[in-house]
Amino acid sequence: MRHSRLNTALLAIISCLLWSTAFAGVKIGLEYASPLQFAGTRFFIAGVLVFPLAYKVNPRYFRIVRDNLKLILLFAFLQTFLQYTMFYTGINMIPAAVAAIVIGSQPLFIAMVANFFMPGDRMTLSKTLVILLGIAGVALVSFGKDPQSATGHIAVAGILLMLGINVLSGFSNVLVAREKGMIPPLVISSSSMMLGGAALFIFSIPFEGIHFESKPPVYFISLIWLSLLSAIAISIWITLLKRPGIKVSDLNLWKFLIPLFGALFSWTMLPAEQPQPLTTAGMFIITMALVISGLLKRKKHNFIRSLLP
Secondary structure, three states: OOOOHHHHHHHHHHHHHHHHOHHHHHHHHOOOOOHHHHHHHHHHHHHHHHHHHHHHHOOOHHHHHHHOHHHHHHHHHHHHHHHHHHHHHHOOOOOHHHHHHHHHOHHHHHHHHHHHHOOOOOOOHHHHHHHHHHHHHHHHHHHHHOHHHHHOOOOHHHHHHHHHHHHHHHHHHHHHHHOOOOOOHHHHHHHHHHHHHHHHHHHHHHHHOOOOOOOOHHHHHHHHHHHHHHHHHHHHHHHHHOOOOOOHHHHHHHHHHHHHHHHHHHHHHOOOOOOOHHHHHHHHHHHHHHHHHHHHHHHHHHHHHHHOO
């Protein structure tokens, strides 16, 4: 089944729009819960939310999981357990804007991993320049929102953890893209989130304990929203990665939209935050990077079509 570039782009944009709202939810949730336990609960619930649809579409759900358990466990370990253990550990070591820039460079690291492990998904000069342009936009957006972070204390360990997340994200994206057709997208997203979330929660107990105190409604609202957005966004992303003809590096360029949407979301929802010149310039640069990427892909597509009889 062929999917149009417009359909793929629309679904990628929806995923990035959902992910861009996560920061506010995480910030609220962490006021009432410990980091790793909150993340574990979030992803376990997200997996449970996807499960009914995954089972309805794939009645052999448990057999598929059993037959592909090693691959699902590896994906759960990389995508959920290890990434979010590193994220919640590292985010407390460095300024938020610096963290955003390092995480914002993820498309570059994913493209580098894909270059070595995905035949036909090689780094090109034009793609590299587009990625670097996007990273520059992310830097301006981040420092524009939080200018004090530019001179704040930066822990090398925190940056290394964030860079590690980028590399892990590259491997997990390639892992899904390489096994086209083996595991249905909804099965791998629901099972890996449940397993990864449960492992994250259990791992947190010796370090964070278990807290049963009552929590306000706003905590549960943030938890459900984060679980819901993870369920939808991750399921969509895995579906896109498994589509024939999709290049991992090209798809991940859309992640430059996350800081752009995040800034717009902050201006809309938080009265104290207003557009700053650096942020606006960064958003323009990110938009231009994506436009240039689209024009380059269209030019290549038209060139290939001209060679066909």
